[in-house]
Amino acid sequence: MHSLFNCPKLSFRKLSLFSALIFLFSCQSEKPTREQLWIHIYHTINNEPLLINDMPYENALGQQYFVTDLKYYISNLTFIDNEEQTEYTLNESYHLVHVVGPEEYLIKLNDLPVGEFDQIRFSLGIDSLANKNIDQLGALDPANEMIWDWETGYKFLSFNGVYFPEQGDGKELIFHVGKDENYKELVFNLDPLEVPVLRVEEERYYDFYLSAHFDDLFKNPHTINFRTFSNTHDDSQLMDNFSHGVFTLDKIEIR
Amino acid sequence: MRKPFSGKVIVRLFSALIFSLIFYFFFFTPRDFPKEDWTAIPSPERNPITTPGVLLGRKLFFDPLLSANGEVSCASCHRQDLAFSDGQSLGRNGVSGNQLLRNAPVLVNLAWQPAFFWDGGARDLESQVFSPLTHADEMGKDLKILIAELNSDGEYTKLFKKAFQIDSISSAYVARALAQFERTIISFNSSYDQFLKGDTTLSDLALKGLKLYRTKCNSCHTEGFFTDHSYHNNGLDSVFNDQYLGEKLGRFRISRDSSDLGKYKTPSLRNIAFSGPYMHDGRFATLEEVLEHYTTGVMKSKTLDSLLVQKDGRVGIALSEKEKKAIIAFLESLTDQSFLSNPSFGEIEVK
Known part of the structure; x- marks a missing residue:
């Protein structure tokens, strides 16, 4: 480029040809209008959209509670081909989901593996390798307030709320769960969906629709009693519940 | 039509290049960053010790910008003349003035230390940084505010770029710079x-x-x-x-x-x-x-x-x-x- 502009006698014709080439080239490599995969997550409690600081919800024991803040990590999205016995995990796949309203939460991804897949897997939390230190970037940036600084590691789930007992004042619910042993993998069979085998190709766009039923966090399989249990930082029961019935993969769309 | 790359043009370009190289090295060689050999000090692979990194960490260590009220720096509780402790049984030097629950530890030969805090809760120096930096009774700084302040400071953006080749500062690099400096705090000459x-x-x-x-x-x-x-x-x-x-x-x-x-x-x-x-x-x-x-x-x-x-x-x-x-x-x-x-x-x- 430097020599191009230093040369005083470059003809107009050449310049216009050059710019036409640039134009053609840029048309060909035009970026797609959206990322290759959008993961839509709908958060619900008792089949109603999950609202922050709004609805009083009821757990399985009839105890009333509010949700004041809800964040969690989804990580290591993996495409599995059982026939070929191969799998492909996306690089740097750590996603912080912060539920702020009833709208769907969108995770946008590129660089999907090309191939045919019959299972999708992702994890709740941060794998032990990435959980070893917290000076990290992006979703794992400590500024996202999902770290423990006094005991190095990430909160996998941060659920803050208020429980209203029948008598007496409201009581804070602080469920911050992490630690390596609570890292959970979720595998979804594509069998029951309209696309039992997902063919991933370049230049095509995919939408995964997930539901997260947060009432299950407090009942399935372990019933959580807010009266006796309102504060934790490494609870395996909550993480069991979180990885058990909360998430369903409802639909995959291909364009 | 004249050839675009005539001999004259090439000579002119070449001399311009030589001149700018000489100019660059004469005026912009970072002479304030002497090359030092840090390889003898252990450090994690993701954060090798470099002279610009150490100097940046040292500047941050003394900068009260890292606290909520702009009055407390790392050095407020880690004084060199006290072997990087604070001289108090349970310090009150934090932004809240509240008494802390544990004695400020000395900083010495940290590069060889496998875990930090009195209970070993922090697994490395980089991860340790966030605790005093954000604790309400220590520096109490909101990381998002700190990062915005650092990114709008021309001097710091230059120093972070020099140390880590980054255009935008994030909290991880603040921790890494501080850790680099802390690893150089070595005492083996008693x-x-x-x-x-x-x-x-x-x-x-x-x-x-x-x-x-x-x-x-x-x-x-x-x-x-x-x-x-x-x-x-x-x-x-x-x-x-x-x-x-x-x-x-x-x-x-x-x-x-x-x-x-x-x-x-x-x-x-x-x-x-x-x-x-x-x-x-x-x-x-x-x-x-x-x-x-x-x-x-x-x-x-x-x-x-x-x-x-x-x-x-x-x-x-x-x-x-x-x-x-x-x-x-x-x-x-x-x-x-x-x-x-x-x-x-x-x-x-x-x-």
Whole structure:
């Protein structure tokens, strides 16, 4: 480029040809209008959209509670081909989901593996390798307030709320769960969906629709009693519940 | 039509290139960053030590911008003249003025230390940084605010770019720069070290103390780093209760193993004469008090270290008054004057 502009006698014709080439080239490599995969997550409690600081919800024991803040990590999205016995995990796949309203939460991804897949897997939390230190970037940036600084590691789930007992004042619910042993993998069979085998190709766009039923966090399989249990930082029961019935993969769309 | 790349143009371009190279190296060589060999200091693969990184960390270490009220820096509680401790049993130097629950630890030879805090909760220096930086009773800084402030500061954006080749600062790099500087805070030049090398002599009392030290203290405060980098219950208390978020439970707070109740990290004894008060809660003001604890004050509990139980079942370490004096004379030989006054650990203006 430097020599191009230093040369005083470059003809107009050449310049216009050059710019036409640039134009053609840029048309060909035009970026797609959206990322290759959008993961839509709908958060619900008792089949109603999950609202922050709004609805009083009821757990399985009839105890009333509010949700004041809800964040969690989804990580290591993996495409599995059982026939070929191969799998492909996306690089740097750590996603912080912060539920702020009833709208769907969108995770946008590129660089999907090309191939045919019959299972999708992702994890709740941060794998032990990435959980070893917290000076990290992006979703794992400590500024996202999902770290423990006094005991190095990430909160996998941060659920803050208020429980209203029948008598007496409201009581804070602080469920911050992490630690390596609570890292959970979720595998979804594509069998029951309209696309039992997902063919991933370049230049095509995919939408995964997930539901997260947060009432299950407090009942399935372990019933959580807010009266006796309102504060934790490494609870395996909550993480069991979180990885058990909360998430369903409802639909995959291909364009 | 003239060829675009005639000989004349090439010569002109070439000389322009040479001239700009000379100009660049003459005026922009970072002469304030002398090349130093940091390879002898261990560091994680993701954060190798570089001179620009160390100097940036050093600037950050002294900068009160890192606190909520703009008045507290790392150096407020880690003073070089006190072996990077704060001289208080439980400090009140944080932004809230509230008393902390543990004694500010010394910063020395951290590059070789496997875990940080009195209970070893932080797994590396980079991860450790976030605790004092954000704790409401220490620096209380909101990381999002800090990052916005640093990114709008022309000097800092330049320094971070130089140290990490980044255009946008994030909190991870603040931690990495601080960790790089902290790893250079090294003390291996005390009278004791010089004595081992044959460069100096120790007093007869200190030599007697060294002998005693090797039989009575060395199994935990192991020579070299003067710590075994492990956790012990040295009999300060007989019961451990869980008020204050578990800070009084010792290593148990991290391991959740009841055999770790009341165990704390063995502190290094290097520069011990300058780093009082002593113990995780700073309960002893002087070394005399510390040795008095080990001879007469050790309390029994399930997790008391077996080395503090004598064959006849009595607890503590048997020491006469004379022996205590000798041990203290030896401990004073662990003072490293060149460390306490090393100008490369002081506040600097880096531009």
